[in-house]
Amino acid sequence: MIVSRETSDKLEAFADLLLGENSRQNLISRRTEEEIRVRHIDDSLQLLEHAPVDAYWLDIGSGPGLPGLVLAIAGVRHITLVEPRRLRTEFLEHCRETLALQNVTVITGKVENVVGHFDVVTARAVATLDKLFAMASPLIAPTGRWVLPKGRSAEMELAEARTTWQGDFELKPSRTDPDARILVAQRVRRRTGRK
Incomplete structure (x- = not known):
């Protein structure tokens, strides 16, 4: 994805912050540090092709700020980062302040305790689709969209989730x-008679 020079500079500054913090707490795999631009930054940026920047996003399990802080730098109107581990939210807050990101809210806690409605929900390497839908479906607006990066198990996870959930996938x-x-995904809801 092509970004402005200012955005590119902020993404580089974020990458430096992330690599610096990675020596203190394990945020990304050490073997992906040299590929940070493609494996982590570009991987996060591509989510913007599937949902509008002019929306309220929720990033579950934000950890190293992926994809949440990358999306904020790229111009998402507002994004809420939810992370249960205090050390990680301290890092997220440090990045927010250092990079002057006024479109970011950081919450320390579990997503089940978050209040509000969001236009877009994302999560990277947090839980299976079934668990993600269960955790966050009360938070997504009726016209909202899930934009979830998944690895090689995507088709299998979706097949499993479809036994409990229906929607447009x-x-x-x-x-x-x-x-x-x-x-x-849109219009995700539990199948009738399932809990």
Whole structure:
């Protein structure tokens, strides 16, 4: 994805912050540090092809700020980052302040305790689709969209989730990993008679 010079500079500054913090707490795999631009930054940026920037996003399990902080830098109107581990939310808050991101809210806690409605929900490497839908379906607006990066198990996870959940599901190819997919879903709801 092509971004402005200012955005590119902020993304580089974020990458530096992330690499610096990675020596303190394990945020990304050490073997992906040299590929941070493609494996983490570009991988996050591609989600913007599937939902509008002029929306309220929720990023579950934000951890290292992926994809949440990348999306905020790229111009998402507002994004709420939810992360249960205090050390990680301290890092997210540090990035928000250092990069002057006024479109970011950081919450320390579980997504089940979050209040509000969001236009777009995303999560990277947090839980299976079934668990994600269960955790966050009360938070998504009726016209909202799920934009979920998934690895090689995307088709299997979706098949399993469809036994409990129904909706409009589409698996899109990832631009950064030929084996990965991005699940774009709308109108997700439990199948009748299921809990």
